[in-house]
Amino acid sequence: MGGTMTAESVEHGPCWPMPPPDGYTVDDLFTLPDLPPHTELIDGSLVFVSPQRDFHTIVIDLLVSGFRRTAPAEVRVRREMTVVLDRRNGPEPDVSILRAEAITGRTQTRYAAKDVLLAVEVVSPDSESRDRDTKPHKYAAAGIPHFWLVDMAGEDGHPVVQVYERGDATGTYTLTGIHHEHVKVTVPYHIDIDLTAIDEL
Template structure:
C-alpha cells in the first residue's frame, strides 16, 4: 500500500466503549448528511431512490396544506428520543413553539406529534421495526410508514396511533389513493398526485 492510498482512505470514527450519544451525533466532525443514531451506533444512509424524494415532497405539501398554526411540518430533522437515539424521520409534525430558529438541527420527542418514514431498500428493518418501536416508547402519538407498492410503484401509507394504555402503535388504516384523517389534525392528501411530480 502506498502512502498516497493511505492518505485518501476515509477516516472513520472509532466508537466509544459504551456507544455514541446524541451529544456525539451533533459534535463529531465530518459526518455524512442524514447520519442517524440508533442504540448508540451511527447509521449512515445510502443515496435515496426517486420514489423516496418525490413521496417526501408529496406528503410534505399535503401535510402543510392543512397544518394548523400551532404546528409545523419539517423534513429530515433529527428527533432526540433519548441519550442514545437520535433518528431522522423523513417527515415530522412538531409543535410550533419547538421551532426556535433557522439554525436548529433537532427536535425533542415530546415536541413531535407525527413521525413519517418512507421505506428504502437499505433501511427496511429500521423503518418497519426499530424506529416505530422507539418512536412509540418515546411517546410520539402518531406514526406513518410509507412503502412503494403495486405495478405502478405508488405509495401506500400505513397509519398508526399510539395507545396510551399499551404505549405501542396500533394500525388504524392503510391508504392507497388518499390519506384522509382527523388526527393529529385534518389531513387530506391525494396520493395519486405522485404521477404529476
C-alpha cells in the same frame, strides 16, 4: 516540479474514530467532524444513509406539501431532521409534524421527541428493518402519538400509507388504516392528501 507521493499523502477517505465502549451519544452525533449528511444514531451506533430512490424523494415532497396545506398555526412540518428520543437514539424521520413552539430558530439542528406529533418513514431497501420495526418501536416508546409508514406498491410504484396511533395504555402503536389512493384523517389534525398526485411530480 513534480511532488513525491508518500503513504501519508494518499487520501483514503474519512477516518472514523473508534466508537466508545458504550456507543455514541446524541451529543457525539452533533459534534463528530465530517459525518455524512443524514447520519442517524440508533442504539448508540452511527447509521449512514445510502443514496435514495426517486420514489423516496417525491413521496416526501408529496407528504410535506399535503401536510402544510391544512396545517393549523400551532404545528410545523419538517423533513429529514434529527429527533432526539433519548441519549443513545437520534433518528431522522423522513417527515415530522411538530408543535410550533419547538422551533427555536433557523440554526436549529434537532427536535425533542416530546414536541413531535407525527413521525413518517418512507421505506427504503437499505433501511427496511429499521423503518418497519426499530424506529416505530422507539418512536412509540418515546411517546410520539402518531406514526406513518409509507411503502411503494404495485407495478406503477404508487405509495401505500399505513397509519398508526399510539395507545396510552399500551405505549405501542396500533394500525388504524391503510391508504392506497387517498389519505384522509383527523389526527393529529385534518389531513387530506391525494396519493395519486405522485404521478405529477
